[in-house]
Amino acid sequence: MTPRTARLPMRAGLALGLVFGAVPVSAQTIAITNATIYPVSGPKVEHGTVLFRDGKISAVGTNVSIPSGATRIDAEGRWVTPGFIQSGTTLGIKLLESGGLTQTAEDSLGGEINAAFNVAEGIDPASLTIPVARLEGITGTVAVPSYGLIRGQGVWFDLVGDRLEDLLVKSPAAMVVDLSETGKSAGGGSRAGSLQKLRRVLRDALEYSRRKEDYRRGQMQPLSASAEDLEALEPVVKGELPVLAFANRRSDIENALRVARDFKLRLIIWGGIEAWQTAGELAAARVPVVVEPLTNVPTFDALSPRLDNATLLRAAGVTTVLAQHDMAHFRDLRQAAGNAVRNGLSWDDALRSVTLAPAEVFGLQDRYGSLEPGKVANLVVWSGDPFEFSSRAEHVFIRGRDVGTESRQTQLRDRYRELPPKF
Amino acid sequence: MPPRCLLRHLIGALAAATPLAFAGLTGCARATTAPAPAPEVSSAERPQYPSTYQRHPSAPVLIRNATLLTAAGPEQKNASILFADGKIMAIGADVAAPPDATVVDGTGKFVTPGIIDTHSHMGVYAAPGSPAESDGNEATNPVTAQVWAEHSFWPQDPQIPLAVAGGITVIQALPGSANLIGGRSATLRLVPARTVQEMKFPGAPYGLKMACGENPKRVYGQRPLGPSTRMGNMAGYRAAFIEAERYRDKWDRWLRDHKGNPPDRDLKLETLAEVLRGHILPHIHCYRADEMAQMIDLSKEFGFKIRSFHHAVEGYKIADVLAREGIAASVWDDWWGFKMEALDGIPENAALLERAGARPIMHSDDPGVIQRLNQEAAKAMYAGRRIGINITREQAIRWITANPAWALGIDSTTGTLERGKAADVVVWSGDPFSVYARAEKVYNDGWLLFDRADTTKQWKTDFNLGTAAPGVGR
Numbered sequence: 001m002t003p004r005t006a007r008l009p010m011r012a013g014l015a016l017g018l019v020f021g022a023v024p025v026s027a028q029t030i031a032i033t034n035a036t037i038y039p040v041s042g043p044k045v046e047h048g049t050v051l052f053r054d055g056k057i058s059a060v061g062t063n064v065s066i067p068s069g070a071t072r073i074d075a076e077g078r079w080v081t082p083g084f085i086q087s088g089t090t091l092g093i094k095l096l097e098s099g100g101l102t103q104t105a106e107d108s109l110g111g112e113i114n115a116a117f118n119v120a121e122g123i124d125p126a127s128l129t130i131p132v133a134r135l136e137g138i139t140g141t142v143a144v145p146s147y148g149l150i151r152g153q154g155v156w157f158d159l160v161g162d163r164l165e166d167l168l169v170k171s172p173a174a175m176v177v178d179l180s181e182t183g184k185s186a187g188g189g190s191r192a193g194s195l196q197k198l199r200r201v202l203r204d205a206l207e208y209s210r211r212k213e214d215y216r217r218g219q220m221q222p223l224s225a226s227a228e229d230l231e232a233l234e235p236v237v238k239g240e241l242p243v244l245a246f247a248n249r250r251s252d253i254e255n256a257l258r259v260a261r262d263f264k265l266r267l268i269i270w271g272g273i274e275a276w277q278t279a280g281e282l283a284a285a286r287v288p289v290v291v292e293p294l295t296n297v298p299t300f301d302a303l304s305p306r307l308d309n310a311t312l313l314r315a316a317g318v319t320t321v322l323a324q325h326d327m328a329h330f331r332d333l334r335q336a337a338g339n340a341v342r343n344g345l346s347w348d349d350a351l352r353s354v355t356l357a358p359a360e361v362f363g364l365q366d367r368y369g370s371l372e373p374g375k376v377a378n379l380v381v382w383s384g385d386p387f388e389f390s391s392r393a394e395h396v397f398i399r400g401r402d403v404g405t406e407s408r409q410t411q412l413r414d415r416y417r418e419l420p421p422k423f
Numbered sequence: 424m425p426p427r428c429l430l431r432h433l434i435g436a437l438a439a440a441t442p443l444a445f446a447g448l449t450g451c452a453r454a455t456t457a458p459a460p461a462p463e464v465s466s467a468e469r470p471q472y473p474s475t476y477q478r479h480p481s482a483p484v485l486i487r488n489a490t491l492l493t494a495a496g497p498e499q500k501n502a503s504i505l506f507a508d509g510k511i512m513a514i515g516a517d518v519a520a521p522p523d524a525t526v527v528d529g530t531g532k533f534v535t536p537g538i539i540d541t542h543s544h545m546g547v548y549a550a551p552g553s554p555a556e557s558d559g560n561e562a563t564n565p566v567t568a569q570v571w572a573e574h575s576f577w578p579q580d581p582q583i584p585l586a587v588a589g590g591i592t593v594i595q596a597l598p599g600s601a602n603l604i605g606g607r608s609a610t611l612r613l614v615p616a617r618t619v620q621e622m623k624f625p626g627a628p629y630g631l632k633m634a635c636g637e638n639p640k641r642v643y644g645q646r647p648l649g650p651s652t653r654m655g656n657m658a659g660y661r662a663a664f665i666e667a668e669r670y671r672d673k674w675d676r677w678l679r680d681h682k683g684n685p686p687d688r689d690l691k692l693e694t695l696a697e698v699l700r701g702h703i704l705p706h707i708h709c710y711r712a713d714e715m716a717q718m719i720d721l722s723k724e725f726g727f728k729i730r731s732f733h734h735a736v737e738g739y740k741i742a743d744v745l746a747r748e749g750i751a752a753s754v755w756d757d758w759w760g761f762k763m764e765a766l767d768g769i770p771e772n773a774a775l776l777e778r779a780g781a782r783p784i785m786h787s788d789d790p791g792v793i794q795r796l797n798q799e800a801a802k803a804m805y806a807g808r809r810i811g812i813n814i815t816r817e818q819a820i821r822w823i824t825a826n827p828a829w830a831l832g833i834d835s836t837t838g839t840l841e842r843g844k845a846a847d848v849v850v851w852s853g854d855p856f857s858v859y860a861r862a863e864k865v866y867n868d869g870w871l872l873f874d875r876a877d878t879t880k881q882w883k884t885d886f887n888l889g890t891a892a893p894g895v896g897r
Contacts, residue, residue, distance in 0.1 A: 096762050129760060250891075277891060297790045298581050299551045304892035328761040335798065338858030387858055389801040392809060409759070409769045413810065416775070419743045 026401035029053035031066040032381060035075035040082055040356045041370035050080055052377035055400035060371050073395065075381055081351060082370055083139025083378035083398065084386075085358040087290050087323040088244065088270055089330050091129050091141045092157065093122045096327070107146040112186035113201055115229040115236075117152030119145050120171045123164060129330070130159045131407035136331045137386060137393040139378040140169065142362060144176045144244065149186030149194055150201065151176040153232065154244060156362055158378065160398035173362045174244035175236045179252045180271060181301040195255055200224045202263050205233035242266040242362070244290070248273040248302035257285055268361055273302035276309045279316035288319035288361045293340040310353065311344035321361055322353040338387030350387065472573065474623035476612060479870040483507035485520040486850060489529025494536050494825040495839035498817055504534055506846035509869040514840060527864065533855055535820055536840050537592025537847030537867060538796050539827035541706065541753045542733050542786035546596050546611075546619070547572050549580035550790060550886075556580075560599035561606060565643050565650060566663045568631065569690035570606035572596045576619040579884040582790040587613050587882065588873050589794035590849040590862040593624060595831055600634035600708040601642040603650070603659045607694055608632055608706065610831050614867055615882050628832040630730070631698050633660070635709035635718060636764045657717060664725040667695030704730035704832055706753075710764035712740035719748055731830040733786060734758075736768035742779030751830045752776050753786035756802040773800075773822060774807020774814050784826045796823045801856035816856060845869075 030052055037045040039060055049064040050057065059065075066072065095104035106122025123143065133141070144154035153172035161167035177183075177198065179191070187193025204223040208230040214220050215227065223230060235241035245256040248271040257278075260267035269275060272289040275282060282289060291313070296305045306312075313320045324336045337350040345353070359369025367376050377400040384391040396403050415421050484506055491499040491514065503518040504511065520526050547559040558575035561567040576596055586594070591613055598605035608630035611622040635656060644651035650659050670692035677685050697703040705722070709715045709732045722729050731751035732738065736759065738745060738752040745752055754776075759768030773783040785800045787793035804819035828838025837845040846869035853860045865873040874880035 095760055096766075101763060128766075132760075274891075294791055294795075296585060296794075297550045298886075298890065298892065300553065303551065303890045306892055326761075328758045328765075331757060335802070335858060339795070339798075342859045342861060389798065389805045389856065389858060392805075412767055413739075413769050413771050413775075416740050417810070419740075419779070421740070 026377075026399060027054055028400060029067055029070040030073065030377075030397070030400065030402075031064070031070045032073045032075050032080055032379075032395075033066070034077060035080040035381070036077055037371060038079065038081045038351060039371035040352055041372050047077075050371060050379065052379075052397070052400050055377055057371060057373055057375050057377050057379075059373055073381070078394065079382040079384060079386065079391075080371070081137075081380055081382065081386055082355040082368075083380055083396065084137050084333055084354045085369070086133065086138050086141040086330055086333055087321050087358045087361075088144050088154070089141050089323070089325050090146065090327065091133055091138075091143060091330050092124060092127045092159075093119050093143050094327065095127060095129060107144075108148075109145065109152060110147065112149045112197075113225045113229055114145065114148045114152040115150045115175060115201075115205075115225065115232040117145055118155065118172055118232075119143050119152065120155045120157075120164060120168060123155075123157060123167070125162055125164065125167055128408050129327075131403075132331055132409055134159050134396050134398070134403050135393060135405055135407055135410075136334055137380040137382065137396060138331070138333055139380070139396065139398045140368065142173055142358070144174070147178075147182075149178055149183045149198060150229070150233075151178055156364060158376075158398050160401060160403055169368070170362065170364060172235075172241055174242045174268060175233070176270075177243050177245045179245050179247040179256050180249070181299075183246070191252065191255070195259065197224070198259065199262070201229075202233065202237055202259070202265075205230045205237045206263075209234045209237060236265060237263060239264050239266050242268050244268045244270045246270045248299075250274040250277045250304075253278055254281070257281060257287065260285070260287070272313075273305045273309065275318070276306060276312040277304065279313050279318055282313070283317040286319075288321060288357070289313055290321040290323050290358075290361070292324055293322055293336050293343065293345075294324070307339070307343040308345075310340045314345060314349050319357055319361060320349070320353050321358045322350065334387050335389070341387060347387070472571070472620065474625045475618070475620040476614075476623055476625050477621070478509045478868050479614070481509075481866075481869045481871065483512075483521050483524040484527060484846075484848075484866065484869070484871075485518060485524045486527040486529045486532075486534055486848075487518075489532045489534045489850070491840060492533060492535045492816055492820040492855070493840035494817075494821045495841050496817070503529075504840060504848065506848065506866070506869055509846050511840060511842055511844050511846055511848075513842060527850065529850065531853065532863065533851040533853060533860070534840070535590070535797075535849050535851065535855055536824040536838055536844075537849055537865065538590045538823045539593045539831065539833075539838060540586070540591055540787050540793050540796060541595045541731060541751075541784055541827045541830050542788045543586075543594040543596055543793055544599065544788065545582045545586065545594065545790060545793070546576035546578065546580045547598065549577045550582045559597075560601035560642075562599075562601040562642055565603045565639055565648075565659050566691065567598075567602050567606050568604045568663065568692070568694040570598060571609065571629075572598050572607060572632075573609035573611075573619045573623065576609060576611070576622075578616045578619055578622060579886050581884045581886045582793075583613055584873070584882045584884060584887070585790065586793045587865055587867070588862060588875075590797065590851075590855075590865055591793055592847040592849075592865065592867045593828075593831070593833070593837060594793075595630055595706070597630070597706065598632045600632070600638045603634060603639045603656055604663055604695070605632035605634060607703070610833060612867055614870065614872065615884075624831075624833060624836075626833075626836070629694075629697070629703045630706045630831070631694065631703050633705060633707040633718075635707060635714040636711060637762060638708070653714070657721065660721055661724070663691075663695060664699070664721075667692050667699055668725065671696035671699050698727050699725060701728065704830070706731050706733055706830070708733045710734050710736045711767075712737035715741060716744065719744070719750070730832075731784065734765070734788070736765050736772065738781070738783075739769065739772045739775040740767075742776045742781050745776065745782075746780040749782075751782040751784055751826060753784040753827070753830065754803075755788075755792070756785065756799045756806070770802060770806035771810055771812075773803035774810070774812045777807070777814060777818060777822075778812050782826050782829065783822050784830055785822045786827070797851075797855040797860070798858060799823075801858070804856060816854075819856065
């Protein structure tokens with residue numbers, strides 16, 4: 001027997017167990033007055049005021065006293081909502097998706113068991129994708145790793161700030177596991193093989209967490225993953241860190257539920273294309289689902305998609321998060337939510353599904369997802385219904401700071417607005 | 424027999440018949456004395472996989488009291504539209520219903536022409552995606568002008584009825600963009616069919632798929648013959664058209680007097696010669712402005728006309744050039760950044776093209792986006808309005824109807840709501856430029872192929888049978 005090396009991995013500062021302090025990036029006091037406010041946590045407020053200072057919301061309502069010296073923005077009836085959350089993207093950790101430009105991709109480690117891989121330090125706060133997302137009212141995201149059976153750790157960050165310490169909110173926010181077709185290679189080409197491997201790693205993580213001293217002294221059988229990975233899985237098997245399980249086929253979702261039951265995991269289903277078929281079971285197990293509401297083309301991973309997936313899940317009582325993952329479309333989150341409404345989801349549920357629901361699912365409901373005193377001032381002033389194409393985000397505040405409405409795209413637009421261009 | 428059909432007989436008897444001359448002759452195929460199928464296009468005197476499309480018999484339909492976006496003029500409120508035998512018979516404030524007509528109450532609803540997508544890979548990259556159904560790129564040589572998309576097309580692709588539920592009536596099915604010259608496209612009616620021939624839009628000219636930029640040089644960059652650079656791409660197109668010129672000249676000489684044996688046929692050069700003769704319409708996948716300019720120079724070197732650039736994410740940078748050259752731009756609203764050559768995509772692209780007098784088209788290149796081309800147009804319309812370009816609904820509807828019909832060479836038959844045009848009609852639950860609007864009824868050549876209110880009128884492909892999904896409406 002060759003015992004694993006004796007040193008325990010250090011608990012790396014960024015990678016594990018930290019919830020960051022939401023460094024306020026604006027010390028300004030701002031009052032948005034005369035607004036139609038959708039706090040999400042409560043009913044709509046007409047002609048209301050949202051007051052925020054030091055990056056936190058201090059008051060919401062119709063009877064808010066505005067301190068002298070506050071910057072006032074008269075919304076003239078425009079709509080104010082919490083900033084939208086894009087759950088499960090490569091926003092900030094990848095720019096180009098095709099063309100083999102690995103220089104712009106930080107989302108993959110390549111192996112099958114990457115539990116210790118945390119994407120945080122791959123985030124580029126200067127990524128060109130961030131201002132584009134903000135123009136669509138997206139103020140935060142859960143960035144996740146790609147590839148592997150245990151892909152690694154996703155993190156929640158705000159789309160503002162120059163340094164990682166500025167923008168990171170929760171790291172890790174979830175352990176990403178792939179139980180779909182794309183995770184099969186870890187099991188030698190079979191879903192059952194992948195599950196077998198996942199269970200083995202989880203058992204070893206439990207064992208490792210109980211017997212660290214034995215491990216240190218080399219008194220354990222060889223384990224199925226590195227100490228670093230097993231260490232990273234400790235909060236998972238203790239039920240502290242949720243597993244974001246990519247699963248689309250009904251049977252894959254049911255497999256995920258079974259594993260979560262056996263190991264007492266906190267489970268989030270991600271993808272969930274056929275989740276509508278097992279909505280009752282998901283609701284009973286209190287397992288939330290992150291869905292892309294525009295997915296309806298059959299694949300061998302999921303032959304029975306339907307556009308009203310989110311509608312049926314909500315009707316069954318499942319906490320549902322809406323997302324739009326891939327590079328070419330991540331900006332279209334509000335279009336995706338609008339289409340969910342078009343396909344039967346209530347408008348209020350759709351708004352909740354891109355704000356408070358993701359905050360609840362990733363354990364940040366105390367600080368994010370609604371307009372309430374004490375919460376981080378991530379909010380958007382819309383010209384109208386945020387899901388409608390005719391509306392636009394007129395002001396986007398992240399941690400109380402107006403991040404503007406400029407991006408590289410608006411600069412290109414302005415350069416070529418009149419031809420020949422003004423170079 | 425109307426004179427246009429006579430013309431078809433005459434042309435059919437000629438070698439090198441021009442497909443453009445057939446445009447608008449769809450009615451003729453249904454004449455009671457059915458003529459022998461004419462060659463669609465070729466330099467050879469033999470049948471060329473002719474369309475066997477037959478209009479499905481349907482009772483007349485009168486849609487009353489709706490808002491009509493005709494794509495041929497101003498929005499008409501509280502108007503009616505009557506169609507029968509696959510043709511639009513009348514449009515106006517006061518249209519009487521024939522006794523056998525189905526009357527649809529259009530109160531609060533919008534009616535538009537059927538939506539046309541210039542860029543689809545349905546059927547050639549069918550769902551569920553697998554190597555077994557991956558038939559869109561003949562990636563064995565950078566120039567494969569000899570392949571035809573219709574020879575790959577699978578009519579049971581379950582993506583097709585999903586597109587129909589989004590209001591699509593006609594597509595151009597294209598080969599992929601791996602090759603410099605990818606092959607012939609097929610313009611198809613999205614109707615239930617056993618064979619692709621039954622879907623082929625009668626009289627539609629063929630298109631030729633070409634591709635610039637990253638894809639060909641990536642696919643062939645590691646192979647001995649390349650190309651591995653953009654300059655290699657250009658050399659590849661030029662070499663192919665130099666050969667095609669020689670081939671065309673040889674055949675044209677023989678066709679003049681039929682003396683001696685005909686020259687040998689070469690499928691690749693036959694297609695390229697037809698491009699040079701103007702019978703096949705070039706559709707070029709090209710993202711960057713500078714590359715589009717190179718392709719325009721290529722077309723001038725060899726004397727052909729580019730019909731449409733596809734993707735054209737930098738179209739706005741040369742909107743003036745595209746307007747001057749009369750080349751359509753098939754674009755998305757806001758796809759960008761997924762590859763280097765897509766880095767400069769902006770949502771105002773279509774509006775800036777429209778303002779410059781060019782011909783924007785919203786295309787899909789995607790089985791999801793094709794279901795929501797009205798939403799692509801809506802995003803692009805409002806993006807324009809936000810910077811002070813007042814794109815009207817009348818203009819934006821043309822981006823997904825009349826303009827693509829022009830790009831496919833079928834605009835004399837479909838693409839607008841006008842008397843005499845094909846009854847390709849969509850009834851929307853409301854303003855089609857709202858995210859909440861849904862196509863409620865979709866008529867293809869008069870045939871009700873999708874009715875949201877009636878599950879028996881929601882066509883499923885063979886592949887859909889036996890799965891748990893409820894069908895295309897949800």
